[in-house]
Amino acid sequence: MKTHKITRPLSSAGVHLVLGGYTLLALFPILLILINAFKSRAGIFDDPLALPTAETFFLGGFEKVIAKSHFMLYFGNSLTVTLVSLALILLFGAMAAWALAEYKFRGNRLLALYLAIGIMVPIRLGTVSILELIVKFDLINTLTALILVYTAQGLPLAIMILSEFIAQIPKELKEAARCDGVGEFKIFFQIILPLIRPAVATVAVFTMIPVWNDLWFPLILAPGEETQTVTLGVQQFIGQYVTDWNSVLASLSLAVIPVLIMYMIFSRQLIRGLTSGAVK
Template sequence: MRGRLMVHGALMAYTLLALFPIALILINSVKSREAIFDDPLALPTMESLTFIGFQKVLASTHFLLYFGNSLVVTLAALFCILLFGAMAAWALSEYRFMGNRVLALFIAFGIMIPIRLGTVSILELMVRLELVNTLTALVLVYTAQGVPLAVMILSEFMRQVPSELKDAARCDGIGEVAIFFRVILPLIRPAMATVAVFTMIPAWNDLWFPLILAPSERTRTVTLGVQQFIGQYVTDWNSVLAALSLAVIPMLILYALFSRQLIRGLTAGAVK
């Protein structure tokens, strides 16, 4: 009993530590500039409550465009990561062919080596393909960044699918593609939710590649759009915190939707 209380206490402390920055942003986004600097930990009062930051963000910038760009890039990259990652994991876990282990090791290098080390080469490639200042460039980069992790996670779950199910489907005359989409994918939904959470957050929060590959006004993402409120000498903190609040809400919603599948995916390996 004492051990369980200690575990729950540690988890609760970690939860509060993780949620504290988000709560701080949300609280201060509806406070006046003076109240933010006077006591950033205090809740807004009737005197300090203001929505001027949200008004500035929505009225004086193309924030909805930036928000839409981030949403399109993140969802498109997430779809490609789950599709191609699952297909590659299925091939590596189900079929034995020459170079299977070498290919798996090559994909694993994608996890160990940060993709930012290849920024110059990526930029040169995008220039040759005429994809600079397009959302397609960001989708391709985030897909390449997320596929290795997806392959490593999904392949382990696919190996745990009973071979009797696949053999029974083959005996019924179902093709390999149908087995993949109708048998395998429904069984590994917790793992796919885990991959989705771990890949969508870096794509949504990334500032590096949008700044290098898509800095134009029509292709800016949310994180890049927030930078216009941060100056060398003066920073509009009301607008910055309001923009960050609007940017963090979609991730909280998606995380809440995937949370149950995420927990099942993280614990399935340990239980089995």
């Protein structure tokens, strides 16, 4: 008995130590960017790990990014693409997950397998075909092209996660609603969606980050001045011979803000979504 009492605190401390170390490792690059964004170029290269002081404190990078570049346009493009893609992924993903989990029809398993393949095969392998299709529909250098690609990219994972959660909802709840004359759309929007909020938050966070940080498709499908996203717009401060590190770090600091805000909003639901499977 004494051995068990001693082992449990030690194992718990070991788990917390590992998680704490991983947290520091994950947050270190973000902290390094934020710290150096408020320092002069000399302060960055002299001691990149030091906090800004009265001598090294410098806001020139933020002033150049906001006043002398089109950063706010790029930021708005990224925000538009991310939010619209996220809304479409959550809506269509939840509806498709409801259909796969609730209704049994011929080809149900084959369709689920097809969507699972969409998770395993990177969408970038089809870049040439996607580019040809976008050019054919005259969508090059438009935000619509990015929204369509990101929606297709995020749907397989969203459907897989949401269908698993929907399958765990008791059938009696849905049958009772049908017996009361409630239509399928009302059952889905008024009963199912509120019950799978943790899963929706999980999908939202895991979908938003790759879309917001992506450089590949904006560079290929929307490289125009009016359609550039944040990740692509930051590249203008990186030259072949000279790099404006103050502007680069300031841009990256501003670009991190939406991701942090969204995580703080959905963090509780995200944790519930990640741990619900273990609890059950």
